[in-house]
Amino acid sequence: MATAPEEPSLKLGQLRLLLALDALLMEGSVSRAAERMGMGTPAMSRLLGQIREVYGDPIFIRSSRRLIPTPFAESMRQRIRALAAEAEALLRPQERTAANPTVDPASWSGSPVIEAAPLTTRPSVLLEGEPLPESFARKLAAIGKAEDARKRLAKHIATIGAGIGHSRPLTTGEAEDAFSTILDGEADPVQVGALLSLMHFRGETAAELAGFAQAAHAHIGQAELGSLSVDLDWPAYISPKSRRMPWFLQAALLLAQSGCRILLHGNDGGGNTRGSLLSAARAIGIPVCATPTAARDAIAERGIAYIPVAALSSQIHRLLSLYSVLETRSSINSLMPLLNPFGAPASMMGVVRPAYRDLHRDAGVILGRGNMTIFGTSRDAAEATPFRSSTLLRLVGGTAEDLFVSALPEPKAYPLTGMTSLEYWCAVWAGTIRDERATEIIVATAATGLLTFAGGQADRYEACRSRAREIWNARKKSVP
Structure with missing residues (x-):
């Protein structure tokens, strides 16, 4: 039986998909591609x-800044751009009228005064001599065979930084x-800055953050530290510009x-926060530890410890x-909430930038994390904002x-009045000052911690809030 011909509307729809894909590859953004397509x-x-x-x-991988094409999408970029460019050329109005007849190139030929460079005269999808994606892949493969660590790192830098059509995420x-x-x-050092x-600048992907975290775990010896029996990991990497009480x-x-x-x-x-966490922790009796062994002993005795990353x-x-x-954040700052140095089964983190919250949760899935809560916060630590509606991203x-x-x-x-901010902060814990606003922040944060630690579903949140208030009212208020 003969196959029925495709409907014209189906063919037009397929062509529209290719033009849309070209716009997406060119712009790296759904909204900008939509604007380009009208x-x-x-x-x-x-x-x-x-x-x-x-x-x-998937065609694109989500990053913190833009859509990043998958290897499959990159492999089609040149063909799709050529198709779109040809379509644009065919639809461009031709300025040919009787008053403006076409020119016979042969009758006007001659020698130019200065030969123009190829870039100024030749619109093309591929510049003359530009390597095809296949050639670039072979180049990376050749670099990858080298045992030298710097050459291997150079390969990774080239993978993400070789430009449109020749780069991809790690x-x-x-x-x-x-x-x-x-x-x-x-x-x-130049390679470190470049990577x-x-x-x-391009925007990290969840896979890249997960790879960084795995390297960090191996570097600090998480396999050995994992025996320290921690229930909840709580990263607290405060911005140098923060002025809020912890x-x-x-x-x-x-x-x-x-x-x-x-x-x-x-x-x-550094900056305004230099030494602030250490002072605050010591002020209410949280042990500050200089070694993982000291942290292990403190957790066994007191149930809690603070350790600077320099000790890890x-x-x-x-x-x-x-x-x-650099006066700017880097991928290292993005990594720190995922560090979890002692391999706790649950973790709470604060992530300032909205686009990164999904990335950190996706990275948590890749890393096999069980229970995790990500706060949208104005600081790089897990702290609730109970006076503003919010969505907690969880595993x-x-x-x-989502909660x-x-x-x-x-x-x-x-x-x-009449005291420093640290004295006031300690007085709230000691109960000599009643600050309902601070109390609500503490109780809401503790409630989320209880929910995260227990791996509870969203419907358990109010019960955890009630339990957190009971714990607050019954707390041991003594300070060192």
Whole structure:
């Protein structure tokens, strides 16, 4: 039986998908591609869904800044651009009128005064001499055979930084190899800056963050530290520009008094926050430890410990210090919430930038994390904002779940009168000052910690809030 010819509308639809894919590859953004095509963003999103269905490929990987093409999409970029360019050329109006007849090139030939460079005269999808993706892949393969660590790292830099049509994100394994080279001190300093700057400018992917985390785990010896029996990992890498009081430390101590074993780790980072976490932790009796062994002993005795990242890895600490040199964040800052140095089964983290929250959760899935809660916060630590409606991104038993938390009425803030901010902060814990606003922040943070630690479903949140308030009212208020 003869096959029925395709409907014209189907053919037109397929051509539209290719033009939409070209716009997406050119712009790296659904909204900008929609603007390029003269359509709405929802319509472009639907076309992207159809493209994914046709090819059976994600087509793009989500990053913190833009859409990054998959290797399959990159392999089609040149052919699709050529098709789109030809379509544009065919539809471009031809300026041919009787008053303006066409020119016979042969009758006007002659020698130019100066030969123009190819870039100025030859519009082309591929510049003359530009390597095809296949050639670039062979080049990377040849570099990859080298045993020299710097050459291997150069391969990874070339993979992400060779330009449109010849670059792609690193896989988890590649990112792990690249960061391991840096952590082992085998990278040239120029390579370190190049890799981190390129990755952050383009936007990290979840696979890259997971690879960095795996390299960091191996570097600090997580396999050995994992026997320290920690229930909840609590990263606290505060921005140097932060001026807020660290109420989350009181929430952590509250949970430790209820039987949850907690590891806090962080970096004061300099600026306004230099030494602030250490001072606050010591002020209410949270042990500050200089070695993993000391942290193990403190957690066994007190249920909680704070350890600076410098005590875990001087190399990671030095990489974090690049902030003061570059005056901008790098992929190292993105890594720190995922560090989880003692391999706790649950973790709470604060992530400032909205696009990174999904990335950190996706990276958690790749890393096999069980229970995780990600706060959208104005600081790089897990602290609730109960007076603003918020959505907590979670992993519950390794499964993604969102928890919407409604806003509470905000009590009046208490003024600081006759005392320093640290003295006021300690007085709230000791109960000599009643600050309902601070109390709500502490209780909401502790409630989320209880929910995360237990791996509870969203419907358990209010019960955890009630339990957290009971623990707060019954806390041991003594300070050193």
